[in-house]
Amino acid sequence: xxxxxxxxxxxxxxxxxxxxxxxxxxxxxxxxxxxxxxxxxxxxxxxxxxxxxxxxxxxxxxxxxxxxxxxxxxxxxxxxxxxxxxxxxxxxxxxxxxxxxxxxxxxxxxxxxxxxxxxxxxxxxxxxxxxxxxxxxxxxxxxxxxxxxxxxxxxxxxxxxxxxxxxxxxxxxxxxxxxxxxxxxxxxxxxxxxxxxxxxxxxxxxxxxxxxxxxxxxxxxxxxxxxxxxxxxxxxxxxxxxxxxxxxxxxxxxxxxxxxxxxxxxxxxxxxxxxxxxxxxxxxxxxxxxxxxxxxxxxxxxxxxxxxxxxxxxxxxxxxxxxxxxxxxxxxxxxxxxxxxxxxxxxxxxxxxxxxxxxxxxxxxxxxxxxxxxxxxxxxxxxxxxxxxxxxxxxxxxxxxxxxxxxxxxxxxxxxxxxxxxxxxxxxxxxxxxxxxxxxxxxxxxxxxxxxxxxxxxxxxxxxxxxxxxxxxxxxxxxxxxxxxxxxxxxxxxxxxxxxxxxxxxxxxxxxxxxxxxxxxxxxxxxxxxxxxxxxxxxxxxxxxxxxxxxxxxxxxxxxxxxxxxxxxxxxxxxxxxxx
Amino acid sequence: xxxxxxxxxxxxxxxxxxxxxxxxxxxxxxxxxxxxxxxxxxxxxxxxxxxxxxxxxxxxxxxxxxxxxxxxxxxxxxxxxxxxxxxxxxxxxxxxxxxxxxxxxxxxxxxxxxxxxxxxxxxxxxxxxxxxxxxxxxxxxxxxxxxxxxxxxxxxxxxxxxxxxxxxxxxxxxxxxxxxxxxxxxxxxxxxxxxxxxxxxxxxxxxxxxxxxxxxxxxxxxxxxxxxxxxxxxxxxxxxxxxxxxxxxxxxxxxxxxxxxxxxxxxxxxxxxxxxxxxxxxxxxxxxxxxxxxxxxxxxx
Numbered sequence: 008x009x010x011x012x013x014x015x016x017x018x019x020x021x022x023x024x025x026x027x028x029x030x031x032x033x034x035x036x037x038x039x040x041x042x043x044x045x046x047x048x049x050x051x052x053x054x055x056x057x058x059x060x061x062x063x064x065x066x067x068x069x070x071x072x073x074x075x076x077x078x079x080x081x082x083x084x085x086x087x088x089x090x091x092x093x094x095x096x097x098x099x100x101x102x103x104x105x106x107x108x109x110x111x112x113x114x115x116x117x118x119x120x121x122x123x124x125x126x127x128x129x130x131x132x133x134x135x136x137x138x139x140x141x142x143x144x145x146x147x148x149x150x151x152x153x154x155x156x157x158x159x160x161x162x163x164x165x166x167x168x169x170x171x172x173x174x175x176x177x178x179x180x181x182x183x184x185x186x187x188x189x190x191x192x193x194x195x196x197x198x199x200x201x202x203x204x205x206x207x208x209x210x211x212x213x214x215x216x217x218x219x220x221x222x223x224x225x226x227x228x229x230x231x232x233x234x235x236x237x238x239x240x241x242x243x244x245x246x247x248x249x250x251x252x253x254x255x256x257x258x259x260x261x262x263x264x265x266x267x268x269x270x271x272x273x274x275x276x277x278x279x280x281x282x283x284x285x286x287x288x289x290x291x292x293x294x295x296x297x298x299x300x301x302x303x304x305x306x307x308x309x310x311x312x313x314x315x316x317x318x319x320x321x322x323x324x325x326x327x328x329x330x331x332x333x334x335x336x337x338x339x340x341x342x343x344x345x346x347x348x349x350x351x352x353x354x355x356x357x358x359x360x361x362x363x364x365x366x367x368x369x370x371x372x373x374x375x376x377x378x379x380x381x382x383x384x385x386x387x388x389x390x391x392x393x394x395x396x397x398x399x400x401x402x403x404x405x406x407x408x409x410x411x412x413x414x415x416x417x418x419x420x421x422x423x424x425x426x427x428x429x430x431x432x433x434x435x436x437x438x439x440x441x442x443x444x445x446x447x448x449x450x451x452x453x454x455x456x457x458x459x460x461x462x463x464x465x466x467x468x469x470x471x472x473x474x475x476x477x478x479x480x481x482x483x484x485x486x487x488x489x490x491x492x493x494x495x496x497x498x499x500x501x502x503x504x505x506x507x508x509x510x511x512x513x514x515x516x517x518x519x520x521x522x523x524x525x526x527x528x529x530x531x532x533x534x535x536x537x538x539x540x541x542x543x544x545x546x547x548x549x550x551x552x553x554x555x556x557x558x559x560x561x562x563x564x565x566x567x568x569x570x571x572x573x574x575x576x577x578x579x580x581x582x583x584x585x586x587x
Numbered sequence: 588x589x590x591x592x593x594x595x596x597x598x599x600x601x602x603x604x605x606x607x608x609x610x611x612x613x614x615x616x617x618x619x620x621x622x623x624x625x626x627x628x629x630x631x632x633x634x635x636x637x638x639x640x641x642x643x644x645x646x647x648x649x650x651x652x653x654x655x656x657x658x659x660x661x662x663x664x665x666x667x668x669x670x671x672x673x674x675x676x677x678x679x680x681x682x683x684x685x686x687x688x689x690x691x692x693x694x695x696x697x698x699x700x701x702x703x704x705x706x707x708x709x710x711x712x713x714x715x716x717x718x719x720x721x722x723x724x725x726x727x728x729x730x731x732x733x734x735x736x737x738x739x740x741x742x743x744x745x746x747x748x749x750x751x752x753x754x755x756x757x758x759x760x761x762x763x764x765x766x767x768x769x770x771x772x773x774x775x776x777x778x779x780x781x782x783x784x785x786x787x788x789x790x791x792x793x794x795x796x797x798x799x800x801x802x803x804x805x806x807x808x809x810x811x812x813x814x815x816x817x818x819x820x821x822x823x824x825x826x827x828x829x830x831x832x833x834x835x836x837x838x839x840x841x842x843x844x845x846x847x848x849x850x851x852x853x854x855x856x857x858x859x860x861x862x863x864x865x866x867x868x869x870x871x872x873x874x875x876x877x878x879x880x881x882x883x884x885x886x887x888x
Contacts, residue, residue: 036888211887225880227873229859230678232670249883250858252875255677255868260703264670267663267700271643271674274661276869279674297664387884396874407870432869433659434682436638443654443662444646450606452654453662 010063011150011196012093014074015142016084020052023080026139027058028212029160030146031382034062035210037156038201041384042501043212044070044377044573049237049320055083062152064202068348068501070381072577075196076149077117078142082106092117095195097149099142101125118194120145122186132179140176141183148187151197157184207386215378215498218349218390219308220245222356223280224252225395228306230272230279232257232265236287237320238376239310246280262290266307270294273303274440276404276432278360282308284376285318285327292334295369299339299467301442302420302428304363304370306356311375313571322571323377325497325544331371332523332553338464340366340471343523345373345497347482349383350390355520357395362477365402366470367430373522375544377573378498403429410435418449422462426469471524478526485515491586492517492536493579494562495543496550503542505576506583514583519550530558540564540586542579598634603627605655612651618795619649621769622716626685627656628772629779640683643672645697647689648723649716649795666696673709673853678868680854683783684711691721691729694752698730705759705788709853712782713790715752716769718797719805726800733804752792753833753845757826763789764829764846768814770796770807774842781844787852794840810840817843824848 013030017023024045031043039062048054059074061067073093079085079100085107092098094116100107102121109119122145128137140161147157157180165173191197213221220242223231231254233243247256255272259265262283269281283291288309298305311327313319318326331343342362346352356372363370410417410431417438421428428449431438442451448459481494485507495503496519503516517532517539533539533554541551541562546569551562566582568574605611613619630640637658644650646665653660659682663671672686688694693701693715704713720738721727727740731752736745756764763785767775775793782789794814796807803809817823821832821843829846854860859868 209888211884213887217887221880221883224875224883227875229868229871229873230674232674251862252879252883253859253862253868253871255857255859257674257677259670260699263667264700264703267667267670268674270663271671271676272678272869273674274671275641275675275678275867277678278873293664294667297667301661301663387881387888390884392875392877392880399873401873433641434638434679434867434870436636439638439657440641440659441653441661443651443660444664445662451660452609453651 009065009199010061010067011075011198012071012073013060013076013078013146014057014088015078015080016055016057016088017080018053019048019050019056021080022139023056023058026143027060028382029164030143031060031212033156033160034060034152035212035384036159037153038204038210039063039198039384040066040202041212041382042067042069043382045380046572047321055081055087057084057088062198064199068383069505069576070573072575076146078146079107080139080142085112089115089117093196097146097194099145101138120149120190122183127182127186128179131182132175137176137179140180144180144183145187148184149191149194154181154184208388210384210386212382213349213385214380214382215346215349215352215374216241216310216380217245218352219346219356219372219374220249221390222353222395223306223360224249224254225353225392226357226360227278227399228254228280228360229277230255230269232259232268232281233283234259234262234265234287236284238312238379239282239284239287239308241379242282242308242310262287263294266291266294266305270298270303270305273305274433278304278364280306280308282310284310284312285314288327293336295341296335296337296339297444298369299335299341300337300444302367302467304367306359306363306370306372308372308374310379311373319571321376323375323544323573324569324571325375325499325549328373328496328522328545328549328553331373334371339467340368340474341523342366342368342370342474343373344370344521345519346378347497347500347518347520348378350385351520352378353390354395357398361398361400362474364404365400366474367402367427368470373497375498403427405429405431405438407432407435410438413437419451420447420449420463422449422466425473426466427473475524475527478521478524478529480526480529481517481519481532483515483517483532486512487515489513489515491538491540491583493540493542494533494550494554496520496522499542499544499574502574502576502579506579509576509580510583522553525557530554530560533558533560538564540566540583542566542574544568544574598631598636600627600631602637603630603657606657611655613648614799616798617648618718618769618797619652619716621772621775622649622714622793622795623652623655625767625772625775625779626714628776629783632776632780633783635683640685641675641679642685642687643668643675644687645689645692647692649689650687650692652687666692667700669693669697669700669704669713672711673704673707676709676711677853677857677860680710680860680867685783686711686713688713688715690715690717690719690731694750695730702759705756705761705790707853708760708762708787708850710787712779713788714779715790715792716795717752717792718795718801720797720800722797722800751833752790754830756790757830757833757846761790762787762848762850763844765790765844766792766794766842768794768810768842770810771814771842774816778844785847787850813838813840814842815839817841817845821845
């Protein structure tokens with residue numbers, strides 16, 4: 008075995024997330040590749056949540072349905088997950104519980120581990136709240152995970168509570184680890200030594216929303232605004248935490264104000280970002296059109312969740328592709344791109360700021376709930392600041408020093424060969440910045456003149472041609488000669504690439520990220536494929552429908568998932584059996 | 588990158604003459620003319636050069652104002668000028684920012700933004716061109732239309748209670764609350780000048796006759812017979828009295844400054860601004876400090 012999957016199940020408020028995050032952090036610190044996913048309900052207390060951590064000596068990019076170790080903190084965990092255990096996997100639960108049927112666990116092929124979690128927590132320690140720590144330690148002993156890595160995380164997490172708290176938690180953890188170490192005989196899921204770092208530096212544990220925020224910061228975003236909504240909120244919070252880097256961040260009264268505020272900041276000359284999820288994004292749509300009309304650069308992050316209506320607030324889907332592609336009244340240029348994973352999210356976000364300023368238009372970055380809160384271990388040097396800074400391109404933005412050199416009178420919407428007009432940062436005497444959202448002339452003044460209207464429409468729409476040349480064609484992954492090609496987009500990248508790796512030549516992947524304007528040659532891989540199957544996290548196969556419009560190619564086979572749970576590689580492999 | 592060029596030593600009304608638009612589409616006698624004149628005069632009085640001013644408007648007759656004044660301007664969407672003005676102001680915090688809205692635009696469609704702009708106290712001036720009707724769309728009832736107002740959408744007479752911009756502004760925490768009348772340009776000019784100089788959000792509810800749709804009430808004559816100047820009989824530091832005065836409507840209508848207080852503005856409470864108070868965020872270099880960026884990443888290890 009090269010990997011171990013831990014799953015912690017419990018009700019909201021039982022510390023599932025904090026336990027999982029601590030265990031993930033310890034494994035990443037120790038040098039393992041980590042992928043950690045959360046499954047939680049839209050409630051503060053109760054229900055059943057679980058947290059899954061895959062640790063491996065190889066890169067892991069997705070979750071799995073198979074658990075090597077299940078830590079059952081509530082009475083739902085065992086019945087819900089027992090059927091998903093790997094053969095001989097351990098089910099850890101408190102020995103004092105009478106609701107767990109050890110015989111049933113054995114019958115299923117798993118190994119019941121009735122551990123004195125509460126007993127150790129209350130005898131070695133002084134509070135049953137430490138039972139989670141005992142459970143994590145028992146699990147770590149079973150999987151051969153180094154105790155010192157657990158101890159280090161405990162020291163850091165409890166440091167602010169004082170030395171006594173650190174020592175107490177360490178003692179409890181040690182007792183749990185020793186108890187577990189006596190019971191490892193025959194347990195199959197043992198971690199190998201962590202892979203060498205090869206100078207990569209320490210690993211961050213980062214989720215998609217953090218990487219988007221870091222990408223924005225690196226790209227020089229100086230203003231952001233938003234309204235809390237799951238799963239978008241943590242982007243706003245990450246940017247607020249970075250306010251001391253010189254970013255104006257405003258929580259607004261609603262999403263309409265959020266995009267208006269960000270557009271106002273962009274009108275002022277800074278790089279600005281806003282975002283939301285599903286319904287919140289829907290509220291912003293009128294302003295996308297305004298940004299198109301007044302040629303205001305803006306990056307809008309849409310972290311999708313299950314819809315419609317309030318839908319599935321804490322669950323993942325890709326239901327908004329079609330909406331994003333056509334969001335906004337009237338006709339105007341807008342760029343739509345989708346991130347693949349956390350690392351891609353960092354660089355793609357930064358690139359969105361370049362595109363927005365190069366083409367002076369709104370740029371929508373699509374993410375999804377699963378990517379937004381799944382943690383992945385990434386060496387710190389993989390998110391490189393210098394690379395992003397070196398690529399900053401503000402297009403025809405005019406600084407005050409550049410305005411000073413202007414020879415002619417300035418009109419914000421001056422006609423040009425590529426449809427892009429110099430964009431003055433306001434405040435300088437030689438370039439008044441004037442623009443009306445009514446149709447306007449080169450100086451931004453209202454006019455309903457027919458010839459001007461035609462010229463202005465052509466000027467704005469022409470920008471799409473320039474943008475099209477910069478759009479990336481889909482990524483092709485896996486053996487070119489495979490008899491079947493999956494067609495996916497955005498945040499399913501991790502699961503679908505693992506499918507390709509495990510399918511042993513039977514399938515490859517054509518994965519779209521840049522969607523609008525449609526990349527030049529974007530349909531070529533579809534032409535080359537032997538057989539196509541669209542794999543999407545929505546009901547109608549929105550990418551397939553879009554591709555038919557762009558390329559004329561009809562993808563008849565579809566694997567569609569709309570239960571709000573992210574597709575796992577295991578699930579996709581099962582579905583492929585029915586296609587192939 | 589240089590900071591802003593210094594303002595010319597003298598600013599004249601000619602500097603604010605419109606260059607962008609050849610034609611003014613307001614009806615002859617429209618109250619908006621008085622507001623435009625008062626605004627231009629106030630900016631000249633304060634010696635603010637046109638390139639240091641940004642006028643953000645919504646949609647409606649009065650929101651065409653940026654086309655009729657020579658300075659920076661942006662006409663946004665119906666109801667949405669206030670958040671845009673705030674976003675602009677926080678990255679260009681040494682510029683003079685005005686938001687120009689109508690009553691339907693600013694108090695109806697944008698009502699939520701208005702409430703929160705007042706408690707947020709970003710430093711900009713909000714001129715409400717309050718003509719008690721939807722002029723541009725042909726006279727439908729607005730949030731400030733009087734009881735019984737007959738229009739295409741209220742054929743039996745308006746049955747909704749007119750909102751009181753002054754009372755609401757006082758309750759919502761606005762730090763400068765005034766009312767002007769577009770028929771009295773000189774006092775309006777003085778109010779606008781005070782509002783611009785006020786540190787924080789300043790609102791002026793400007794009574795403005797719509798010569799096309801208001802033929803009986805809310806005409807020049809109707810207002811002239813009723814408006815009076817608060818200055819002689821009211822202390823603008825007295826919020827309770829300001830509330831009492833705000834309820835006065837009918838035979839006597841108060842104009843002038845109802846209330847004024849100094850409270851922390853968003854400028855002083857925005858970390859990014861305070862890091863470099865003498866250079867607006869929009870004029871700073873884009874790249875962040877490498878050390879600070881690495882520290883952000885280190886927090887995730």
